[in-house]
Structures are given as C-alpha cells and as structure tokens.
Amino acid sequence: MMRRRYPFGRSGDDLVAARLCYTFLFGTVVLLLVLSFVSPSTRAALDRPPVAPVVDEDFYNDGKPDPAKVELGRLLFFDKVLSGNRNISCATCHHPALGTGDALPLSIGEGGKGLGRERMVRAQSPVLGRVPRNAQPLYFVGAKSYISMFHDGRVEADSERTFKSGFWTPAREQLPAGLDNVLAAQAMFPVLSELEMAGHKGENEIATAVALDKLDGPDGAWELLARRLRVIPGYIDRFKAAFADVERREDITFVHAANAIAAFEAVAFRADGSPFDRYLRTGDPSALSPAGQRGLTLFYGKAGCSDCHAGPLQTDQKFHAIAMPQIGPGKGHGDDTGYWRASGFTDRLEDEGRHRVTFDPADRFAFRTPSLRNVELTGPWGHAGTYSTLEDVVRHHLDPVAALEGYDPVSAALPPLGAVIEKGGEGSSLVFASVNPRRMGDFMRRDIWVHEASALRARIAGSNKLAPVSLSESEIADLVAFLKTLTDPRSRDQRNLVPAHVPSGLPVAD
Ligand code: HEC
Numbered sequence: 203m204m205r206r207r208y209p210f211g212r213s214g215d216d217l218v219a220a221r222l223c224y225t226f227l228f229g230t231v232v233l234l235l236v237l238s239f240v241s242p243s244t245r246a247a248l249d250r251p252p253v254a255p256v257v258d259e260d261f262y263n264d265g266k267p268d269p270a271k272v273e274l275g276r277l278l279f280f281d282k283v284l285s286g287n288r289n290i291s292c293a294t295c296h297h298p299a300l301g302t303g304d305a306l307p308l309s310i311g312e313g314g315k316g317l318g319r320e321r322m323v324r325a326q327s328p329v330l331g332r333v334p335r336n337a338q339p340l341y342f343v344g345a346k347s348y349i350s351m352f353h354d355g356r357v358e359a360d361s362e363r364t365f366k367s368g369f370w371t372p373a374r375e376q377l378p379a380g381l382d383n384v385l386a387a388q389a390m391f392p393v394l395s396e397l398e399m400a401g402h403k404g405e406n407e408i409a410t411a412v413a414l415d416k417l418d419g420p421d422g423a424w425e426l427l428a429r430r431l432r433v434i435p436g437y438i439d440r441f442k443a444a445f446a447d448v449e450r451r452e453d454i455t456f457v458h459a460a461n462a463i464a465a466f467e468a469v470a471f472r473a474d475g476s477p478f479d480r481y482l483r484t485g486d487p488s489a490l491s492p493a494g495q496r497g498l499t500l501f502y503g504k505a506g507c508s509d510c511h512a513g514p515l516q517t518d519q520k521f522h523a524i525a526m527p528q529i530g531p532g533k534g535h536g537d538d539t540g541y542w543r544a545s546g547f548t549d550r551l552e553d554e555g556r557h558r559v560t561f562d563p564a565d566r567f568a569f570r571t572p573s574l575r576n577v578e579l580t581g582p583w584g585h586a587g588t589y590s591t592l593e594d595v596v597r598h599h600l601d602p603v604a605a606l607e608g609y610d611p612v613s614a615a616l617p618p619l620g621a622v623i624e625k626g627g628e629g630s631s632l633v634f635a636s637v638n639p640r641r642m643g644d645f646m647r648r649d650i651w652v653h654e655a656s657a658l659r660a661r662i663a664g665s666n667k668l669a670p671v672s673l674s675e676s677e678i679a680d681l682v683a684f685l686k687t688l689t690d691p692r693s694r695d696q697r698n699l700v701p702a703h704v705p706s707g708l709p710v711a712d
C-alpha cells in the first residue's frame with residue numbers, strides 16, 4: 203500500500219508574521235478575502251512551491267531543435283501518406299484541437315471516418331475493431347524525463363544497448379539505429395499497427411510487410427514508407443534542409459521521418475504556460491484560484507497524489523496498479539476462455555499493462571502514471587478511457603476497488619461499431635469480410651466482457667496497490683480545481699498547427 207507523506211509544516215510564528223505582512227501590503231480587504239478562502243495552513247504551505255519550474259534544459263536540444271526539422275515533422279504528423287491505405291494520420295488520434303487525443307474512450311483507427319466523437323465506422327470502410335487503449339496525450343512527451351513510451355512503457359531507452367538501436371521495443375533487433383530519443387523511437391510504431399495506421403494484410407504493401415514481420419531491411423515496412431516520401435517533391439528538399447546526412451533523395455529513411463516527428467511533438471506540445479507554471483516561476487500563490495490553492499495543498503499533502511504524480515509534470519514515470527476499469531477488446535492477455543465459449547472467437551481480452559512487458563507478477567494491471575498537465579483537456583480518462591469526467595477519475599482514486607465494483611461500462615459511451623470485419627482463410631489466402639451482422643452482438647459483448655466477469659474484475663481488484671483515502675466533498679472539488687490550474691490556455695485549441703496542405707497532396711481534414 204502507498205505511504206502518504208505530509209511535506210509541509212510551518213511554525214505558528216511564521217504564520218503570524220505572514221499574516222501581518224499581507225495586512226500591510228494589500229490592506230484589510232485582501233486579508234479578509236485570503237482568510238475566507240484559504241486556511242492558514244494552506245497559505246503557509248504555498249510559500250514554497252512543491253516542485254521546481256519547467257526549464258528549457260528539461261527538453262532535448264534544450265527545447266530548441268532545428269526549426270527545419272520541426273516544420274518537416276509537423277507536415278509528416280498531419281500527412282496520411284504515412285498510413286498504409288493513405289487514410290489516417292497521427293493527428294487523427296492526437297488532434298491539437300482535441301487535447302492531442304481523439305475525445306474517444308478507445309480510438310477508431312484505420313478505416314474509420316471523421317474526427318473525434320464524430321469519428322464513426324462506416325459500413326463501406328470496415329474496421330477490424332477498436333484500438334484497445336485510450337490515445338495518450340502528447341503534452342510534454344519531449345521532456346527528457348520520459349524514459350518510456352505507451353501506457354505499458356514497451357518502448358524504452360536501453361542503457362545496456364542490447365540492440366543496435368539503443369532501445370527496448372517490440373521490434374527488438376529489427377529497430378534501426380539513428381533514432382534521436384525514445385520519442386522518435388515511438389514514432390516508428392503507429393505506422394506498423396494494423397488497427398492504427400497500416401491497415402490489413404493484402405490491402406497495401408506496408409500492411410503485408412508487417413504481417414510477414416518484415417520491418418527493417420530493403421523490403422521492410424519502414425523502407426516502403428520511405429520510398430513513398432522519396433518521390434514527393436515537397437518532402438525531398440525539406441529532408442535535405444533538416445538533415446546533414448540527407449544529400450540525395452535516396453538518403454531519406456523512415457528514421458529521419460521519426461526524428462522530425464519527435465522534434466515537432468516536443469516543441470508543439472510543450473505546455474508550460476499554465477497558472478501552476480506561473481506559480482512555480484514566481485512563488486506567488488495568487489496565480490492560482492483559492493480553490494486551486496487548497497487543492498494543491500491536498501495534492502502534495504494528505505491526499506497523497508504526489509506519491510505517484512510527482513515532479514513538475516505530475517508523473518514519476520513508473521507503473522502502478524490502481525484498479526482502473528477495463529473496457530474494449532483488451533491487449534490479448536489473460537487465460538479466460540469464457541468469451542471463447544460464448545462467442546466462438548478465440549480472443550483473450552484482458553489488458554495486463556506493464557506485466558506484458560516485464561512478465562513480473564508485481565506489474566500485473568500496472569500502467570504508467572500519466573502526466574496531469576492539461577488533464578482537463580485530455581478526457582476520457584484512464585488507459586481504456588473508462589471515465590468521462592475528471593471528477594469521476596479523481597473519485598476512483600479515493601477507493602479504487604469500490605469504484606471498480608461500482609463502475610458502469612455504459613457510462614463510457616463507447617460509440618457503437620457500425621461494421622467490423624473478421625479474418626477468414628489461412629496464410630496467403632487470408633481474406634477479410636464484413637462480419638455477419640448476427641455476430642455483431644459478440645463484438646459488443648467483447649467490449650464489456652472483462653468488466654462484467656466477476657472473476658476477471660477480481661483479478662484487477664486483487665492487483666490494486668493504491669490505498670483508499672478519505673476526502674470530503676469540498677476537498678474533492680478543490681482537487682479538481684487544482685487539476686484545472688495545470689491547463690495551459692494555449693493548449694485549449696491549437697488548430698493553428700494544422701497545415702493547410704501537406705506535400706503528398708492528400709486531404710488534411712477528415
Ligand atoms: C488510431 C489512433 C492512433 C494513431 C493514428 C496514432 N496514435 Fe499515438 N497513440 C494512440 C494510442 C491508443 C496510444 C496508447 C497505446 C498504448 O499504450 O498501447 C498512443 C500513444 C502514443 C504516444 C505515447 C505517449 C506517451 O505518453 O507514452 C506517442 C508519443 C504517440 N502515440 C505519437 C503518435 C505518432 C507520432 C503517430 C503517427 C506516426 C501516432 N501516435 C498515431 C493512438 C494513435
């Protein structure tokens with residue numbers, strides 16, 4: 203169980219002195235205001251910001267990568283040419299007007315149409331299924347403190363350099379060398395995902411290469427993507443300008459593209475202009491609302507939040523099991539065969555989080571502590587997007603197991619799957635056909651299977667490491683108010699990042 207710390211404490215003398223000071227400086231009106239909204243202990247704690255402010259040195263290239271690289275990365279981020287069927291870009295699931303996410307509990311990737319809650323699966327463009335996890339926000343992912351990527355950290359810097367790339371990833375020895383950092387290593391992966399960007403075997407050359415596990419090398423998926431870029435005039439000059447080792451178009455590789463995308467993400471989604479940042483920089487608590495100040499004291503004090511949501515970005519970058527509910531198709535773990543018996547589909551439906559990376563039983567159902575920067579903008583919340591209000595996900599933490607038991611999956615408002623396709627045939631004659639509408643019920647049942655099965659729910663509950671904490675209703679409201687002080691107003695709508703055109707000429711808007 204987590205140990206809770208109480209980092210603040212000041213003597214009574216200091217309090218009296220502080221009070222006198224306020225009187226002289228701001229007069230009786232301010233004093234009354236402060237006393238009526240903020241308790242003396244809160245005020246004393248606030249004199250000393252709990253964490254250091256964010257600075258340029260926290261980021262790669264001291265926060266100033268080459269602008270040519272950033273601009274190239276921006277175009278690639280919005281260009282559907284990186285997807286097998288040229289129908290989805292990174293921005294579809296990480297949209298700058300949607301808190302760098304897609305506003306959905308679980309993303310709808312390749313084959314879907316539209317953006318955000320409008321994104322639907324249409325019968326004419328079938329989709330294999332939902333992406334099993336909530337699209338992570340991209341705020342601050344360019345900070346050096348991010349030593350791993352994804353909810354389960356399966357892309358990690360590897361100081362032992364086991365593979366030539368210097369990273370531990372699902373591609374293991376196939377990942378090429380030359381990636382700038384873990385964020386660039388991450389960008390190598392969405393393009394390989396059948397559900398996210400690649401599409402399905404037989405539909406395009408990239409999906410087929412992935413299905414045959416050909417990632418690296420002359421006929422690997424990354425090379426096939428680079429070939430697409432090498433023939434687009436608008437990209438060739440930009441790659442040459444951004445990279446000293448690109449002299450001719452043949453020199454362009456997907457590693458260059460990933461490095462450029464990472465440089466863009468790091469700059470575009472750095473978001474340290476929040477009221478909280480102002481407070482960290484000036485030490486002046488009046489940057490925060492009175493409720494925000496009370497919430498901050500709880501967050502760094504008796505509510506114990508900073509045990510895991512530590513540091514200036516509110517994450518220790520570690521993995522914890524906190525009994526977050528699961529909806530959706532899962533990542534294919536667990537040994538439950540109940541769904542198989544009920545539906546005839548052999549899927550395993552649980553998402554065991556970090557356990558699938560380390561195989562350490564202590565990591566079962568553990569997920570990386572998310573940063574809470576801009577958390578107000580990044581819902582739905584939780585690794586499967588189960589909570590649709592910020593207040594509910596905060597309440598979950600106060601008694602995780604009870605919250606799991608009381609959770610209603612209908613509240614997640616998963617958009618219905620209009621069409622799904624199922625695999626048929628074998629090997630090279632694998633074909634995809636629209637699911638028989640009579641099977642649709644089985645796919646819907648899959649979305650709530652883990653949560654509805656008491657034995658599976660008990661496994662999640664049994665792994666929980668977060669002890670309950672008792673807070674009053676007004677304290678919960680204060681915590682939520684504090685979380686809102688972490689919002690950089692510039693992040694509310696960064697539509698200005700969306701390019702009018704991309705070099706491939708493919709449409710940018712969905
Ligand atoms: C179909 C939706 C979809 C698309 C398209 C997509 N992503 Fe994601 N992204 C996700 C999901 C879902 C996760 C979390 C996956 C997991 O944990 O297994 C994620 C995670 C990430 C992360 C990890 C953030 C962190 O905090 O660890 C980064 C970075 C990222 N995506 C960048 C990109 C880039 C760059 C592209 C384009 C090359 C892209 N994504 C395309 C849905 C998408």
Ligand code: HEC
Nearest residue numbers: 505506507509510522526569570571572583584585599668
């Ligand atoms: C034991 C470590 C731990 C403690 C203590 C903790 N959290 Fe969390 N928190 C997590 C983890 C891990 C997740 C993600 C879990 C998941 O998705 O499965 C999370 C998720 C969240 C989210 C959702 C963020 C998102 O992007 O989905 C919010 C909001 C949050 N925590 C706030 C709080 C608050 C407020 C407190 C104090 C009352 C707190 N947390 C205490 C570990 C912790």
